[in-house]
Each structure stands twice: as C-alpha cells, then as structure tokens.
Amino acid sequence: MNTDRRQAGRAAFDSELVRKDFPILERRVQDDKALVYLDSAASSQKPRQVIDAMTEYYERHHSNVHRGVHTLAEEATALYEGARDKVARFINADPREVIFTKNSSEALNLVANVLGWAGESNGIGRGDRVVTTQMEHHSNLVPWQLTAARTGAELAWLGLTDGGRLDLSNLDEVVDERTRVVAVVHVSNILGTLNPIDAIVRRAHEVGALVVVDASQSVPHMPMDVRELGADFVAFTGHKMLGPTGIGVLWGRAELLEELPPFLGGGEMVQTVSMEATTYAPIPHKYEAGTPPIAEAVGLGAAVDYLTALGMDNVAAYEHELVEYAIDRLKQVEGLTIIGPDTAEDRGAAISFVLESPALGAIHPHDVGQVLDEQGIAVRVGQHCARPVCLRYGVPATTRASFSVYTTKGDVDALVEGLEHVKRFFGA
C-alpha cells in the first residue's frame, strides 16, 4: 500500500466515530472496567445499523422467500435477494455466483463434497491429488481430508517458513500434474499472514487444478475483487465482517456452479419434482436447499453497506497502521515472541504470540488470557482451530489479539499494559 493512500485513509477514517456505532463497546466488565475487545478474528462486534436492519426485518417484513404472492412474501424476497446483490457488488461478482451458506465451514464443505461427487470433468477421484497448506483453519483442511479419504485421492500440502509464511519453494512439485484442487487460506487466522494467491493460482491453473480460497479473515479487512483474485471459489462468513452469525458466502464461477452436482437436496433448490426424477433450480438457488437465513442475509447486507460507506481501502489502510503500531509495541514487551510474520507487510489484522516470565518460563496462553480478562481485555487463547500451525512452531497454544474497524491504538496500549501485569502476576 503506498503512502498517499494510507494518508488518504487516515483522513477519511475516524475510529472514535466508528466506535459510537457499536453499542456493545459501551459494556463494562469485571468490576466496571472498560471492555477492550481484541477478539474480532473469532467474531466481530455489530454496528447499530446491522442490529436495526434485522429488527426492522422481523418487525415489518418477515415472511418466507420465493413463495407466495402476498405483500410480505414479496418484501422478504426483495430484501433477501437485495442482500445477495449487495454482497455481489462488494466482491465484484455476478449475483448468480453468490451462494448463501451457514458460514465459511459450510461453504468449504459444499465445495469439497460436490467436487468429490462430480466425476470425471471437474471431480476428484482415485489417484488425484488435493493440495492444501499447513496454515489452514481446520475448516479448510478437514473437509479435504474427508473428500480425499472417500475418493481415494491423495492429500498433499505446502509447508511454512520459519518466518510464518507459506513455503512456495516447492510449489511446482507439490502442485503437480495430478492436482485437481488447491485449497488455501487468504489471510491466516492464527499467523495473520496474507498469502500470495496469484502465484498459487498461476501454478494451479497451469496444471488444470481449481483454486478454493478461504477468505474469512481477508474480506472483513481489505478490498475483495474475486475477478482480480483469480480463484475459482471463495468462501467467507458474515459474523467476522460486522454481520450476524448463521450466514456465510460461497462465491464460485458460474460455469462451474452450473456444471457441478447439487449439495443438499430439498425445497427451493428444485425446478420440477416427480416421484421418479427431479430437475434443479438455476444457480444460485440450486445450492440453497430449504428456507434460507433471511434475517441474517438482511443483516449481512447492512454490514456490507456499513463497510462500503467506510470504504474498504480506508479500512485496510487504518488496520495496516494499527497492526504496524501493535507489532512495534508488542516487540518491546520483554519475553514476548510473535508467532507469524513480525512486520506489518502482507499481514492481516491478527497477531499471535507467546509470553515468558523471567521467573516461570513460558506462561500458558490460558493463564495469559485469564489474567487479561480480569482487566477487561478479551483475547483468544488456544490453538485457534489450526493445530498443525502450533505443531509446526513447537508451541502448545498461542495468545491472539485481533482487530477490526473499531479497534484503537488505545486498545493496543491496554493490551501491552495488561501483559506486563500478567508477567507480574505469575512472576513472584
């Protein structure tokens, strides 16, 4: 990101104003301490605009979608499909390519399953190779392990460098001619690493493999243009991008979605049904069996409006500056080691670390998190659904601080102060 853009971002973005939109940030916790919420990578908080949109939907417009000719059914349908249009614009996609799911995990399971069922043309079969990375959230690893086991395909993966980045030195060997799919995370939820999707797409497409990107930790924090990204499928989730839980998105290339078999069967995803045979609805509805999460889609639409109004370039610039500041301050904490890239370059808004006290040695992240919580500071501790990463770096678990549009340098300062208190607490 160039300096001009960063400065423009600073001018356009006022985190104190943003914070006023998030009612939960007024919460006092632990004997009236201000809440310092540094767990946005697990789930972000919601602005008033999202909460209001969902309330208004239920108070004034609720009905089922795509059936019935009455006023409410038509309003609900318009709101639901309107949300799809908003999401599509947000990621520069055709709305037909935007499938609403329950979350990223369901989106990734959808792809992993239908590719396993697809047979010759696009499918995964015995002797084929599925490539993933050692950096994946379990949700972009386990579905591929299952598909590989069911189809007789082989699972291979790209490793990690000591500096917390994907090791692409053997990319051409790992993504070999047998490879049908490469599943890769855009921004790591544990390391914060922003991966070079372009290099992976280039190699994958060279051997005719599809690329599936888990963008759960990138879409909330930086501009996303699925055409520019070049992948074939992109998954992300609503609740990490200021929207509600219970809704996620799978974007896929129209020609693939049209060709691949359905995932779940039921109402909504069909055209005509007889006892003998069924034809399927056109995309995206072919992949949306049953009554969808309507209010959640409306809420996600409102979240997309909110982020669009802030400007994703501004969001990215603001958070980049925040990550730069946080890394700088955390590096000055004695006994703290960052697990992942230790600069702000090509990095998302999550920072993992381990902490040692002079008297005790390593302080377990659970103990770090507990003593921080007592000071009103919310972080995530544990393996972050990415156990292979912990094994790779030889740590039982990490403490992770993660940011969003409402996070401030003051929050980072509170964390640093809190960590000094943790060391004192366990140092005696």
Add this chain to the structure above:
Amino acid sequence: MQLESMYQEIILDHYRNPHHKGLRDQYQAEVHHVNPTCGDEVTLRVRLSDVALGENAVIEDVSYASQGCSISQASASVLSDLVIGKEVGEALAVHEAFLELMQSRGESAGDEEVLEDAVAFAGVSKFPARVKCALLSWMALKDATAQALSTGGDEKHG
C-alpha cells in the same frame, strides 16, 4: 478479586514446583489425554501393588509428563500427592469428590478431609472454561487405573 480465588497461592506453588513429575519406568498402564480446545496434554502412568486385589490394590506410583496451563499442571501435582499410597477405590472416591467440587459452579468449598490441597481448586469451578483444565489429569488417572486392572497388570518398563 475473583481472579485470586482461582489462582490460589497453593495452586501457583504446585505449578512452579510440581510434585512427582516426570515419567518413571515401572508401570502397568499409560494413558495420554488431551484437552483439544487449549492444547493441554498429559501422559500419565500408574503402578499398582497387586492388581488381583482389584480396587483394593494400592497405587504405588503415579508419574506423568504434561504441558499446559497453571491449573492443569498444578492439578496433576496435587493429584499425585493425594493418590499415591491410597487404594484404587479410595483414589476413585477422591476423584468423585473432586469432580463434584469442579461441577459446583462456585457453590461448594469442598471437603478438606477428603480433598486436602485439592480444595484450593474450589475457585476454578466458577470459571467454566477452566474446569476441564483441572479435570484433565484426574480423567487420565481414572482411565489408567481401569486399564491397569483390566489388563491383569502386566508390568511394563518404559
């Protein structure tokens, strides 16, 4: 302050200087238990006097290797102090009392006659996310004694 009710000085002492830690060579059963949400792990071995005695067999040794938070580490240390030298049946009764304390959500102070140092964990029961940490080595002990008794007690050497 609530935090100090969990991190009792006794717990921190056991954490900093754990008793009976390390795996010893003579044992009849070895188990490995993990707490998948946080990465706490324990490998625990038991040596019983005479397995033919069943629950009257005496726990001659409990040895363990573990990694994890202060609560899980201190709990393993306190456990080893409490059950070494007890009959299996007595140890399981202590386990039951400890389990009850951990499930009390801060309502119980624990029976010091039975639990001795383990009553210090009463405060942990107010933190649902940490109860599993305190119970990890106890679950491992229950598993290990059951295995030692069911396999007829062939002595292994590590």
